[in-house]
């Protein structure tokens with residue numbers, strides 16, 4: 001450890017109690033883990049503040065000692081954003097997880113950043129409300145992490161991403177000052193909306209400590225259906241019909257190919273194929289209403305009957321119980337894990353304009369097949385918002401190592417087409433360390449403006465260096 005590191009640690013020790021500052025290797029180890037095991041950095045220590053004031057003091061101390069910081073939530077991020085690189089101080093929000101207030105008239109709540117997303121959803125449900133962001137990782141992902149990455153999820157088509165839920169924000173800026181705008185106001189045009197800069201900034205502009213979040217009415221009726229189609233063109237025609245006939249009740253429209261279903265059926269002993277025939281594509285559709293009654297199910301049935309007759313779907317199964325709905329969702333949510341059964345998977349979290357999905361898919365997949373014959377596309381995701389988890393499983397005759405060696409070529413094919421159709425190379429998981437070079441390659445102008453904002457707020461570059469943008473020399 002350098003003298004500077006030792007001095008910083010001693011100063012931090014004066015601010016934090018024993019559990020507030022961890023620096024033994026065995027204590028640090030869990031904070032270096034990330035879901036895909038791709039990033040292996042080193043940290044000086046982990047600070048675990050209990051309040052905004054304490055966190056502000058830590059940040060001031062880091063600023064004085066020129067010690068870089070890595071904000072950390074639940075460590076479920078998939079792009080290495082919460083992993084240290086070279087001896088930074090990890091600042092974990094795990095001890096800041098209080099509910100500060102909830103207002104059922106205003107339909108909003110104020111929570112601290114370390115509260116897990118699932119807990120926020122549970123608190124909202126206890127008040128007959130809904131926090132409409134839902135991720136498979138919600139038991140561990142925190143509010144701070146979901147704000148810092150502007151997390152998406154299955155309900156984006158109806159409610160928007162995390163950004164759309166945030167009314168107010170509290171954060172500690174890189175110099176230790178507290179930015180506090182925890183207001184529940186829906187209308188406030190008094191100047192720049194500064195909280196929006198912090199949302200999606202992946203911990204590079206400050207550390208989010210609390211947020212005032214908008215809540216929606218809880219659904220009182222809902223139906224989930226699994227549908228089979230033979231093409232994504234068909235899927236889009238159905239999406240159009242669902243929107244036209246069921247309006248805002250459409251809260252999810254997910255898609256997956258047969259290969260994904262095969263992986264999940266092999267991976268989950270309880271899982272059952274809802275259909276008696278094999279189909280190329282499947283959709284999971286969910287409609288919900290806050291109005292009481294049971295009119296939504298017949299309304300959806302009507303749409304599906306006409307879609308069957310019009311050739312927009314090939315088959316449909318409605319969930320007849322809550323468990324059946326959960327089983328359909330388990331098929332969709334189980335893909336990421338089950339894909340390991342197909343060996344090495346090259347993953348791309350991209351988005352493209354919804355109407356262009358079929359052409360985009362055809363163009364990229366034929367180029368990929370020419371580059372790596374036998375490559376097995378397992379592309380699934382959120383049809384309704386254009387977010388494709390563009391995952392590629394290794395060809396059956398190729399070793400994992402040889403397939404991994406083709407990763408750069410595959411990435412180039414996928415990302416070139418993404419740029420060509422005006423899509424995004426980082427749709428919901430963010431940029432982190434994983435995609436920072438690609439962002440620099442494809443969006444140099446944007447990166448230059450981002451760098452100007454970064455140096456205005458964090459001139460010393462101490463807040464999560466090496467994430468989102470290349471490290472400054």
Ligand SMILES: Cc1cc2nc3c(=O)[nH]c(=O)nc-3n(C[C@H](O)[C@H](O)[C@H](O)COP(=O)(O)OP(=O)(O)OC[C@H]3O[C@@H](n4cnc5c(N)ncnc54)[C@H](O)[C@@H]3O)c2cc1C
Pocket residue numbers: 035070071072073074075076077078080081082093113134135136137140141142143144145146147148149150151152153154202203204206207208209336428429432464467
């Ligand atoms: C099984 C699984 C399913 C997932 N599904 C989805 C999905 O559907 N949609 C989606 O968008 N993502 C998904 N993710 C990715 C991940 O869950 C999200 O990115 C989530 O928002 C990360 O939250 P976290 O608390 O774990 O943050 P972390 O992983 O700890 O951190 C993520 C980033 O946010 C920064 N950060 C964390 N806390 C703060 C804070 N308080 N202030 C400032 N910066 C902070 C970190 O520095 C890092 O850059 C999934 C991940 C897994 C493992």
